[in-house]
Amino acid sequence: MHIPDGFIDVQTSAIFAGLAAAGVATALKGARTQLDEKTAPLAGLTAVFIFAVQMLNFPVAAGTSGHLLGGALAAVLVGPWAATLALAVVLIMQGFLFADGGLTAIGLNVFNMGVIGVWAGYGIFLVLRKILPKNKSSISLAAAIGGLLSVPAAAVGFTIQYAMGATATFSVSTVLGAMVGTHVLIGIGEAFITGLTVSAVLASRSDLVYGWKNNVQKLEIRSAN
Amino acid sequence: MLTNRKFYLSGLVVSLFLAGVISFYASSSPDGLEKVAEDIGFIQTAKEHTNSKGTLADYGVKGIENERTSVGVAGVIGVVGTAIVAGFGFRLLARKPKKDRN
Numbered sequence: 001m002h003i004p005d006g007f008i009d010v011q012t013s014a015i016f017a018g019l020a021a022a023g024v025a026t027a028l029k030g031a032r033t034q035l036d037e038k039t040a041p042l043a044g045l046t047a048v049f050i051f052a053v054q055m056l057n058f059p060v061a062a063g064t065s066g067h068l069l070g071g072a073l074a075a076v077l078v079g080p081w082a083a084t085l086a087l088a089v090v091l092i093m094q095g096f097l098f099a100d101g102g103l104t105a106i107g108l109n110v111f112n113m114g115v116i117g118v119w120a121g122y123g124i125f126l127v128l129r130k131i132l133p134k135n136k137s138s139i140s141l142a143a144a145i146g147g148l149l150s151v152p153a154a155a156v157g158f159t160i161q162y163a164m165g166a167t168a169t170f171s172v173s174t175v176l177g178a179m180v181g182t183h184v185l186i187g188i189g190e191a192f193i194t195g196l197t198v199s200a201v202l203a204s205r206s207d208l209v210y211g212w213k214n215n216v217q218k219l220e221i222r223s224a225n
Numbered sequence: 226m227l228t229n230r231k232f233y234l235s236g237l238v239v240s241l242f243l244a245g246v247i248s249f250y251a252s253s254s255p256d257g258l259e260k261v262a263e264d265i266g267f268i269q270t271a272k273e274h275t276n277s278k279g280t281l282a283d284y285g286v287k288g289i290e291n292e293r294t295s296v297g298v299a300g301v302i303g304v305v306g307t308a309i310v311a312g313f314g315f316r317l318l319a320r321k322p323k324k325d326r327n
């Protein structure tokens with residue numbers, strides 16, 4: 001999912017660098033109010049864990065692999081603002097130190113994985129949390145499905161960038177179909193990792209989990225009415 | 226409930242283990258985007274990475290011949306580096322202006 005230099009032209013990359021910077025700036029503001037001294041270390045650990053798991057490409061189909069993106073996972077664990085920041089840190093480390101993801105493509109990648117992936121995953125998580133029974137298994141399940149769908153959502157992000165400024169001339173619909181098809185498969189792996197990780201953290205330190213605390217608080221408010 | 230110390234220590238140990246040991250067994254097949262680019266035919270529009278000759282390029286340490294060690298050490302460096310950057314960064318961000326405010 002890490003876009004190399006050259007796929008997308010410089011103008012489009014610059015536009016998305018601006019959008020990603022705006023996303024990160026907004027996330028800095030949001031995370032400042034959301035995080036406290038108790039939850040900040042979990043945000044750091046989330047970035048670390050995502051870096052580690054992103055190294056673990058798993059096979060999907062016919063000579064294709066995928067790896068965790070981690071947007072939904074991070075959003076459920078530490079909230080969407082800190083999630084965007086965690087992903088941005090990981091992507092910048094990968095681009096600069098490990099030559100993974102082009103340097104002119106950092107904005108494209110932060111936008112797809114750190115903004116679209118996070119908010120698509122978190123949005124789906126919120127909807128499912130509302131419908132599902134109010135317990136920890138529902139939180140893990142909602143996070144998993146959020147993770148599942150966040151991957152094709154990020155793939156759509158790439159396709160939009162391709163449509164705006166691809167250096168190649170293949171049809172956008174061909175790219176869209178192939179990207180979404182492949183990334184739904186990768187999303188299944190994302191769902192497993194996201195669900196398992198969220199349930200492990202819920203089992204050991206549910207008091208730190210943003211997507212769970214937040215839910216309990218809301219319930220308390222309702223019952224008081 | 227785990228204590229803070231146990232919880233963060235286990236998280237860090239798991240991450241180090243995944244990046245330092247398990248990463249060697251990761252699939253080396255092209256990822257979703259690369260595969261799509263190969264199949265459709267725009268993979269050759271990719272340019273070589275600016276840092277492709279860097280010390281840690283492609284998750285290997287330049288100069289370490291043994292592949293298992295090379296990727297493992299690169300993974301550990303990445304985990305420690307991310308821990309330093311994200312750990313301090315989030316801590317700084319979460320620091321409230323007044324000490325007595327809770």
